[in-house]
Amino acid sequence: MKKVYILLIIALFLIPLSLSPYYLLDMPATAAQGAFGGEGGAYFGTSNGISTNPAALAYFTGKRISLSLIKYPQSVNIGGFEYYQSFEKIGVLGAALRYCNYGKIEGTDEYGNVTYYFTPQDLLLNISYSREIIKSLTAAALFKYGFSSIDTMSNMFVVGGLDVNYRLKNLRFGFLVDNIGGELTKGYGSVPIDIKYRLSSSYALAEDSYILMLDLFYDKLNGFDMSAGFEWNVNGSLLLRMGYLYSASRNLKYDSSGDILAGFDMGIGFKTKKFNVDYTYTPFVILGDVHRITLGINF
Numbered sequence: 001m002k003k004v005y006i007l008l009i010i011a012l013f014l015i016p017l018s019l020s021p022y023y024l025l026d027m028p029a030t031a032a033q034g035a036f037g038g039e040g041g042a043y044f045g046t047s048n049g050i051s052t053n054p055a056a057l058a059y060f061t062g063k064r065i066s067l068s069l070i071k072y073p074q075s076v077n078i079g080g081f082e083y084y085q086s087f088e089k090i091g092v093l094g095a096a097l098r099y100c101n102y103g104k105i106e107g108t109d110e111y112g113n114v115t116y117y118f119t120p121q122d123l124l125l126n127i128s129y130s131r132e133i134i135k136s137l138t139a140a141a142l143f144k145y146g147f148s149s150i151d152t153m154s155n156m157f158v159v160g161g162l163d164v165n166y167r168l169k170n171l172r173f174g175f176l177v178d179n180i181g182g183e184l185t186k187g188y189g190s191v192p193i194d195i196k197y198r199l200s201s202s203y204a205l206a207e208d209s210y211i212l213m214l215d216l217f218y219d220k221l222n223g224f225d226m227s228a229g230f231e232w233n234v235n236g237s238l239l240l241r242m243g244y245l246y247s248a249s250r251n252l253k254y255d256s257s258g259d260i261l262a263g264f265d266m267g268i269g270f271k272t273k274k275f276n277v278d279y280t281y282t283p284f285v286i287l288g289d290v291h292r293i294t295l296g297i298n299f
């Protein structure tokens with residue numbers, strides 16, 4: 001039986017799938033994740049979620065619901081819902097649902113005349129299972145089902161992954177292999193999904209008042225990328241955050257005075273024993289601004 005587990009782990013690294021991502025697989029799902037450059041794979045704060053660092057949820061006890069709203073430029077809107085719950089001697093089970101609406105688009109005939117309108121849409125269901133394997137080592141298994149439609153055509157896909165976290169006092173490391181799978185239907189043609197590899201680290205200072213994060217990640221379509229994040233727990237209730245994403249800094253730079261903000265994210269959070277409210281602002285320079293807000297409830 002041990003040989004089977006070893007072969008499965010090896011397969012996560014060796015399966016030669018060349019798949020490039022659907023949008024919802026790459027977009028930050030919550031305000032806190034957006035504040036850390038869209039990653040935060042070793043984040044262990046109160047606003048951690050299924051798509052950020054599912055392996056860390058193994059230490060969670062109780063039940064949690066969170067709702068997210070993301071406003072992108074050009075009428076792109078994303079709504080998200082998460083629920084996870086701990087079960088004694090079993091682990092933590094969670095599910096997250098995200099819906100993306102790309103706004104109204106004109107449909108034309110062969111002469112360029114507008115004849116109708118349609119709205120491209122994406123839906124992503126993320127199911128996770130997290131638990132502690134041995135002391136200080138946690139792992140999470142991920143399963144994702146996606147649906148994408150453009151006009152009258154639609155695609156469906158299924159992918160999965162594995163997330164691992166190791167804790168050494170105030171230092172944490174995370175490793176993720178994700179988006180392993182493929183399409184079920186190809187209504188508007190094949191859209192590749194790249195396997196994603198992410199190596200994460202975080203370090204907490206002054207009893208978790210300051211958390212520093214660094215993520216290195218890779219997929220075939222985008223190549224190597226890097227993000228960095230910082231969270232300051234000011235007084236136990238107020239949290240200030242900042243993040244940086246290297247590829248956004250490179251791709252969003254234009255010839256304008258706003259270029260200095262390209263790639264940076266700024267966020268704020270408020271927490272009580274029962275509630276968390278997080279907000280993040282991301283300047284897309286000439287494209288516009290992105291606003292993210294997440295409400296979390298513990299019970």
